[in-house]
Amino acid sequence: MDKPLYIQRFRYHFSITKLIFWALIFIFVIYLFFFHAPTTSPSTTSRRVLWGGPDWESRVLKSARARSGAGGQVVLVTGAAGFVGTHVTAALRRRGDGVVGIDNFNDYYDRSLKRSRELLLQRAGVFVVEGDINDAKLLKKLFGLVRFSHVMHLAAQAGVRYAMKNPGSYVNANIAGFVNLLEVCKSANPQPAIIWASSSSVYGLNTKIPFSEKDRTDQPSSLYAATKKAGEEIAHTYNHIYGLSITGLRFFTVYGPWGRPDMAYFFFTKDILKRKTIKIFEGPNHSTVARDFTYIDDIVKGCLAALDTAKKSTGSGGKKKGAAQLRVFNLGNTSPVPVSKLVSILEKLLKVKAKKVVLPMPANGDVLFTHANVSLAQRELGYNPTTDLQTGLKKFVWWYLDYYSPLGKKSAV
Numbered sequence: 580m581d582k583p584l585y586i587q588r589f590r591y592h593f594s595i596t597k598l599i600f601w602a603l604i605f606i607f608v609i610y611l612f613f614f615h616a617p618t619t620s621p622s623t624t625s626r627r628v629l630w631g632g633p634d635w636e637s638r639v640l641k642s643a644r645a646r647s648g649a650g651g652q653v654v655l656v657t658g659a660a661g662f663v664g665t666h667v668t669a670a671l672r673r674r675g676d677g678v679v680g681i682d683n684f685n686d687y688y689d690r691s692l693k694r695s696r697e698l699l700l701q702r703a704g705v706f707v708v709e710g711d712i713n714d715a716k717l718l719k720k721l722f723g724l725v726r727f728s729h730v731m732h733l734a735a736q737a738g739v740r741y742a743m744k745n746p747g748s749y750v751n752a753n754i755a756g757f758v759n760l761l762e763v764c765k766s767a768n769p770q771p772a773i774i775w776a777s778s779s780s781v782y783g784l785n786t787k788i789p790f791s792e793k794d795r796t797d798q799p800s801s802l803y804a805a806t807k808k809a810g811e812e813i814a815h816t817y818n819h820i821y822g823l824s825i826t827g828l829r830f831f832t833v834y835g836p837w838g839r840p841d842m843a844y845f846f847f848t849k850d851i852l853k854r855k856t857i858k859i860f861e862g863p864n865h866s867t868v869a870r871d872f873t874y875i876d877d878i879v880k881g882c883l884a885a886l887d888t889a890k891k892s893t894g895s896g897g898k899k900k901g902a903a904q905l906r907v908f909n910l911g912n913t914s915p916v917p918v919s920k921l922v923s924i925l926e927k928l929l930k931v932k933a934k935k936v937v938l939p940m941p942a943n944g945d946v947l948f949t950h951a952n953v954s955l956a957q958r959e960l961g962y963n964p965t966t967d968l969q970t971g972l973k974k975f976v977w978w979y980l981d982y983y984s985p986l987g988k989k990s991a992v
């Protein structure tokens with residue numbers, strides 16, 4: 580039997596109201612999800628309060644204290660829980676410099692490895708502040724507490740191929756973050772001298788070998804390289820306007836213990852041990868792809884020599900007082916090795932035959948080869964790399980097997 584008309588109307592209106600109500604709830608949830616969810620981008624700071632307070636300040640001050648009798652240098656190391664950052668920080672500490680680290684512990688790769696490196700530095704008496712170089716307040720606070728003589732700027736979004744997946748993280752860390760840091764450095768009193776990590780990737784499509792600092796660097800083949808090249812130009816500007824002393828170091832495929840899991844030598848090791856197939860890229864017409872693999876200890880020596888030979892910045896409080904030092908150096912190994920050779924060394928060290936497939940190099944920003952001419956660094960820094968790939972990989976593999984063994988260092992953290 581048909582219901583009376585007023586009941587039908589009531590039901591009709593009621594269901595429309597219900598529909599509108601749920602639609603509004605749905606829109607609100609979507610809004611919350613997209614605009615208020617904590618960001619997971621690797622290079623952004625989380626919303627947790629990570630710094631400040633008397634205890635935090637006393638840890639910073641303690642870490643910044645140089646050992647008596649040492650050079651009295653006080654260094655802020657950015658990216659201190661990173662691969663190169665950890666090694667450089669530990670070396671500075673060993674020789675008695677005051678060192679404070681800063682790292683945002685982003686999730687670009689396994690955070691627990693970064694925490695293990697932090698623990699290593701903590702045991703050596705270095706405090707790594709958790710924070711982002713884009714946080715101007717934090718940087719100003721640090722410079723308000725400590726008269727840093729140097730900044731070793733190693734924080735970056737690294738990796739050539741990942742730039743196609745997350746371009747924004749490169750702009751955020753390598754450009755915005757660098758500018759933010761330089762802004763704080765230029766206003767500091769005294770202004771620190773800055774040493775920072777550029778990259779061999781700035782040589783891009785350059786075919787003149789070996790790569791020399793005088794060669795062209797205006798043909799980057801990845802966004803990563805473009806942001807590093809931009810960093811070199813930005814360094815020029817801050818040197819020119821504000822009298823900041825700045826040294827850029829072009830690292831060539833750095834490898835070694837405590838390395839980065841996103842790099843080929845690292846994940847090849849992992850995959851070979853797991854009997855997973857690895858991909859080896861080759862160039863056009865089956866040409867070899869090669870890298871000037873450089874061992875971490877050689878890079879550390881280059882970084883410390885750059886710091887020790889850096890002249891003081893000339894400005895103060897944001898004003899330039901005279902011309903300041905501006906340098907760029909290649910830090911490589913001077914002997915490129917084909918990726919296929921890297922794999923055969925790993926096979927011998929791991930005593931496992933790799934399952935491999937050879938593929939044409941995808942258009943992913945990689946270059947075919949790198950080869951450093953380091954004569955400038957030799958002359959000015961006394962830089963002289965001494966570790967060949969076989970020796971360096973042996974040390975890496977020892978570390979890897981120990982760290983990832985059930986009873987290894989990893990389980991101690």
Ligand SMILES: O=C(O)[C@H]1O[C@H](OP(=O)(O)OP(=O)(O)OC[C@H]2O[C@@H](n3ccc(=O)[nH]c3=O)[C@H](O)[C@@H]2O)[C@H](O)[C@@H](O)[C@@H]1O
Pocket residue numbers: 737738739777778779780781830831832833841842843844857858859860868869870918940945946947949
């Ligand atoms: O020297 C540099 O400037 C750069 O060195 C490395 O970049 P890359 O040399 O590309 O190092 P890997 O990513 O470890 O690649 C090494 C070689 O292995 C090759 N590869 C990589 C991945 C893969 O699956 N198969 C493969 O054959 C690459 O094409 C490359 O020739 C670092 O990842 C960069 O952050 C750094 O700035």
